[in-house]
Each structure stands twice: as C-alpha cells, then as structure tokens.
Amino acid sequence: MRMSKSAPAQRPAHDHRRCVERAVAAAERVCTARQFKLTPIRKRVLEIVWRQHEPIGAYEILAELAKDGGKPAPQTVYRALEFLQQAGLVHRLDTLNAFLGCDRPEDTHSGQFLVCSRCRRVAEIEDSVLNRTLRERARALGFRLDASPVEIKAICAQCAIPG
C-alpha cells in the first residue's frame, strides 16, 4: 500500500503594503464602532498577518514580533489573535493551525476556504447559495452557524499536475 506524504509550499514573496493599510483602516473602523480596543500589540499582529497575506502560524507571528526588539512570549501572540478572531478581524484555519486576515470584517459572514492538502494554498469560495445551504442544513440538525470559516481540504490545480 502506498502512503505518500505531502510537500511544503513555496511561493514568491509579494508586497502587501496596501493590503495592510486597508486592513488596519478597516480594523480601526470596526473597533471604534464596536468599542473594542485595538491596542498596539493587536494592531501589530494584524499588520503581520496581513503583510504575509497567507495563512501564518502563531509562532511565525511571534518571530516577526520579536524582530521589533522585545522578547514576546507565545501568550502575547495568542492573546492578540484571540482578540482579533473575536473581533472578526482574522480567521483561524484549523487545517493549517494558522491564521488569515479577514477581508470583510464589517459584515459577519462565514466564508468557505479551500485548502490544498499538499501545498497549503488557500482560496476563498464566495457563494451565497452555498452559504445558505450550509446554514439550512445545520439548522435542520439543531445547529446554528457561527462566524468561523468552513475549511474544505482539496488538491489545487498546481498540485494536481502529475509529478
């Protein structure tokens, strides 16, 4: 029986300065409106998440934070991430044990993400019908959806190419 393992992803870096700016601005709006406190650390973590603009692990964030000079502990990152999640500013992807900035923090949507099992690439499905169907099916079983994204493991086009 064949038991192949997956390979890690490697993609070219990319300057997401604009994304960071936009995300931080949105975060400030959201936090002001809802009286959440976007402290310097939280803002910094959000920036790091968006600068990456790909799923990023807590300890990667920690490493980035450390470059600022301090000696932050995991707690620092996890606390900031907990806040950001609850404020709807970042999503946690359980599949990858990683975090991703939320595009539209203003509306409480629960997106669907395709996650490549091989390279960890992520794509978001934007489909209101799918969303509604999920909500209805959940409802029929007595469940109420929350804002967590639905993760769908799949193989992406690049990885599907034999090799």
Added chain:
Amino acid sequence: MRMSKSAPAQRPAHDHRRCVERAVAAAERVCTARQFKLTPIRKRVLEIVWRQHEPIGAYEILAELAKDGGKPAPQTVYRALEFLQQAGLVHRLDTLNAFLGCDRPEDTHSGQFLVCSRCRRVAEIEDSVLNRTLRERARALGFRLDASPVEIKAICAQCAIPG
C-alpha cells in the same frame, strides 16, 4: 469587551460493542478487497476509536492501548491512524485534533460534519446536493476535493440554550 471561553463536553458513556463489531467487519472487508493489511495494532486502534464512537484524541487512544499491557509510543498510534485514514476507515477532525470512525468506508464519500464549538458534539450532514455544490465550487477554482470530511463549526441545540 466580553471574551468568553468554551466549556468542555460531558456526556454519558454508552456501550458501542455492536458498532465496534460492525466497523471491524467492514474494515476487514475493505482491507481484504483492496489488499491493505489490517494488522493487530491497526485493528486495535480502530476498535478503540469505535468503542468511543465520538471524536477521540490520539493520546486518548494511546492511553487505551497502554491498558493492554505494552508501553506504546505516540508513533504507534499515529502510524495506525495514518493507515486507517488512508484506507478510509477513520476521519481526522482538524477542528478537534481528534479522530472518528467512518460509517461507510466502502464508498469514497467526503462527508460534512457539524462540530459544536462549545461542547465538541458532532453531527454528520448527509446531503448529496451540498456535496455536489461543494465539488462544483471547488472545481471552478481549480481544486479537486479529496476524501477528507468538511468540518463546520457551529453551536449545537443544547449549547444554544442560554446559560
């Protein structure tokens, strides 16, 4: 800002001897048919997973295995689980870092599971339309679904009751 934490689940134990028997029989059929080797350890792990008949963590399985007398290492469990997953006999739920026996190992379906964020209760959605929709949406973005279950975080009826 309110930041509430989730509470663990607690449900009455339940004798799943029948489920175990059925699951093991199915596993033996599948493995015979596809020439997979259902070794004693693998079978034992499958039994433990089914005896629980709820998502069970790798280290819980390890503890159960240890009761048999040996001193198994995590590897033992993870290797067995890897086999069982690839054989389609158990699912891994990333949301819970836990494993669950697959009801219908004979057909390669990718089920959808509702997972309660509060109590970890799990319910399976059986919906071919949903399944097809997911597959199509994935396809449109160049992704091909694999056999991994889709996990949908939600709040179950019991946990939704205020209190």
Added chain:
DNA sequence: GCTTTTGCGCTATGATATAACGTTTTAGGA
C-alpha cells in the same frame, strides 16, 4: 481618587505530532 476590569509581561507546562534509526515481519521472486 479609588476600585474594578482589562491588558500584558513572564515563567512554566501541557498537548499534539513527527524525525530518525534500527530491528522484525511479511511478501514475493529466484
């Protein structure tokens, strides 16, 4: 200004998962 809550630094530890290597078992061909 006092109290309560919230945020955060810090140390430690828990929980989950894998690497690496050697030995044993199994399957299948010479």
Added chain:
DNA sequence: TCCTAAAACGTTATATCATAGCGCAAAAGC
C-alpha cells in the same frame, strides 16, 4: 526453500502548537 526488498513496528528524542497561572500596570467607570 532461501533470499531480498519492502513494510511494519519499537524506541528515543524532539519539534510544534497552545494554555495555565501569577503579578503588575494601564485604563475605565464610579
């Protein structure tokens, strides 16, 4: 049957991800 290669497994060590618990400081509410 014996040999060989692959697969399964034991064992030790370590990597990775996440939380507990405590004390201090800053901020919010009275």
